[in-house]
Amino acid sequence: MRIAVIGGGPGGLYFAYLWKRRHPDAEVDLFEQNPADATWGFGVVFSDQALEFLRADDPDTVDAIAPRMESWKNITLNLRGESVEIDGVGFSSIGRLELLTLLQARARAAGVAAHYETVVQSADQFSGYDLIVAADGLNSLVRRTFEKEFGASVTTSTNNFAWYGTTKTFATLSQTFVATERGSFNAHHYRYSPAMSTFLVECDAATWNAYGFADMSIEESQAICERVFAKTLDGHRLVSNKSVWRNFPWIWNERWSHRNMVLIGDALHSAHFSIGSGARLAIEDAIALVKALETEADTQAALARYESERKPIVKKLVTAARTSADWYEHFPDHMKLDLMDFAHSYITRSGRIDDARLSAMSPQFMARYEASRKMGAHHGA
Template structure:
């Protein structure tokens, strides 16, 4: 059986790993348009219990990755000069390039080495394959050849954001909300390795228009961002890597497969970066796809509909929460009218999944701090 995987990001590499673990006799080929180790972004974030979903099915890969992860147990919200720690909501981070190299080594150990620098513009020109897995991201060639067959829709949110790194440590995943001469801005910043962190700057469209960043060279708007977030950076510079201003694309697909082609990860869906689940969702898609293939005894026409039927309800629950979080960020400037403690409560409840009882169980210290501030969780 010949399987072609388009894309050698985390989803594509992990697809190759699971396929060869399940059936060493499979002919698995991975094609990647970029050179090896060419990657955008800095750190990858997983929510708490980051690799439990991997350990259940693939302990070898979990053992490979876990020692390289930075972990923290709090979220910190900075607003109006007040630093508020929210306990019980842990995350783990790892450098994206480091994660890719670990998965590359794991795949190579199973006999799969991606074909890098191989650009395919038309899937009809692909080598013959019984199954084509589109793990080629938002700009997927597999999906883009026949978007109507997948029922694909892309909506871009209004906020502008830019992705940087910085050579410093942060003790927790931190959200900093600041006032600037142009309007309100926020930064998502977190460590993913000793002395290395991701730093994402975000603002609404009106603030963005007042900054003039749209017509500015990258070094100039980078310097401006360093100035606006000088307290958070504490003298550290911002490090660019394809650091252009973007609007987050919300991608959905009504159908996940077409003929012998199937989508996973960002080729299939996106989840706003504020919930830190994009890579995890991609890997879980791959786990579900390979499980469906095994359950169908590797019959592709049977497996692909089963993959969507089994995985879609779980995915939709998470992507609904991600959209609710994104919607909160779209209005974060208005939320900043709140005093720091009510603001922090609004922030942590932004996905709509934390009632008073669950918040008390999940973050008892934060819940106690709120009550000391005179905030009634049941009424809030």
């Protein structure tokens, strides 16, 4: 079987590696427009459950990645100079480039032929292949070329965000909410190596317009973000890597394959960064596609199986991501709550965690939250 994989992000690399490792006689070519050592963004996050899922299928890869990861068991929320920790929410992170380098090495060792700095102009270039796996990201050429056939829809969130790094390292996955005279900001920040953290800054459209970010250079925007989060950064600078303001793109495809082309990862669906699942979803797509192709002798039947088995799982996650993103679209309103009510609103925002589950998962936080409720009721009486 001759397979072309377009896109050398986590999903494309992982599919290429997995297929070639399990089918050494297959011909697997991977095409990536960037150099092997180029990446935008900083760290990527995996929940503990995501790593367990991967361990069940591919313990070797988890064993290769895990030692390079930073891990923590809590989330910290900062509001109006106060902090609260939500216990029992385990995450691990790794630099995006470090993750890609590890996956590149595994793909290479398995015998994948990777072609870097290769710009794909048209899907027609791949006429000799039995299967084309489009792992070419948010701006997928394959999806854009066959938009109607895939039933593609692309919309954007109204909030703006810019993705920075910083040399300030944080103990846990943290969120800091800051009100200024011209509007409210939120930063998602966590360490992904002993010396570096991701620092993603977000604001609503009203704040973005009030600051006039549309007319600013990357450097000017960065300087304002440094001032807004000066206390959090504690003397450290923000680091830019193509850190332009963007609106989050919502991508969904009703049909996941067309002819011998199939979509995975961000080319297929996007899940808001507030639930930290982009790389995880892409890798899980790759696993699901490999399994479907191994189960069905006929490629078309395999692609149909991949969609029918994987779609309900992804839909659930994407729905939770949309609900989570909706909370962020209104975060300046939530900031008016007192700290404990704010934290409760935050942790239950996606609709997947109710109080019973929260009590089991985060007993210390729930004890503090319930005590604050009793206190509020007592004061109100």
